[in-house]
Amino acid sequence: MTTRRIVVISAGLSTPSSSRQLADRLLADSAGLLRERGVEVEAQVFELRDLAHDITNHLLMGFAPPKLEEALDAVASADGLIVVTPIFTTSYAGLFKSFIDVIDPQALTDLPVLIGATGGTPRHSLAIDYAIRPLFTYLHAIPVTTGVFAATGDWGGGGDGVRSLPDRIFRGATEFADLVERTDRSEMVSDPFALDRPMGHLLGGLAGE
Secondary structure: OEEEEEEEEEOOOOOOOHHHHHHHHHHHHHHHHHHHOOEEEEEEEEEHHHHHHHHHHHHHHOOOOHHHHHHHHHHHOOOEEEEEEEEEOOEEOHHHHHHHHHOOOOOOOOOEEEEEEEEOOHHHHHHHHHHHHHHHHHOOOEEOOOOEEEEHHHHHOOOOOOOOHHHHHHHHHHHHHHHHHHOOOOOOOOOOOOOOOOHHHHHHHHHOO
8 A cells, every 4th residue: 555654734833723723634634535545644743833942943053953853854754744834924933934944955845735824814815825835836845726724713614715614625635635646755865965876886986097
């Protein structure tokens, strides 16, 4: 059976948080769709609030403590990434951006990404397309077309959109599952010192010089 590794990053600052709640629902729908297709799912969820001090120390010192290193390694080896951030002052949370800043620039290449965001009112949903999506596109990831925004009113079954929050979650999860199922990142090289050719080949070349 094919196995896909999905990593979930939640940048919510409170406990519990609407960002984590949205992240869990995006993961549940995505994993369910993949399993229906015979694809096994291994999932890891990381709360950035638990890594806040480690992220700051890494930015200042250039060293990732073990818990942060685990999260960074998980992202680099993932087959799909689900990210959810609260929207503050029309853009993503500073903690979310700080985490993105400490990821290896090559780690997100060709990685399917499902973007989620939370905020007080639906007007903040535009931040997905003018702030978050360009960030992942710049890093050569592959964000799915549908980003999922959850306003405060959505959790009570309200909201101003044409589609309900469960409908939007299912649509984004469907696009994400389709992409994760088709994408093969098994040959991605995460080690910057890894060699493209065997050492013996290189030594043989030197011997002939």
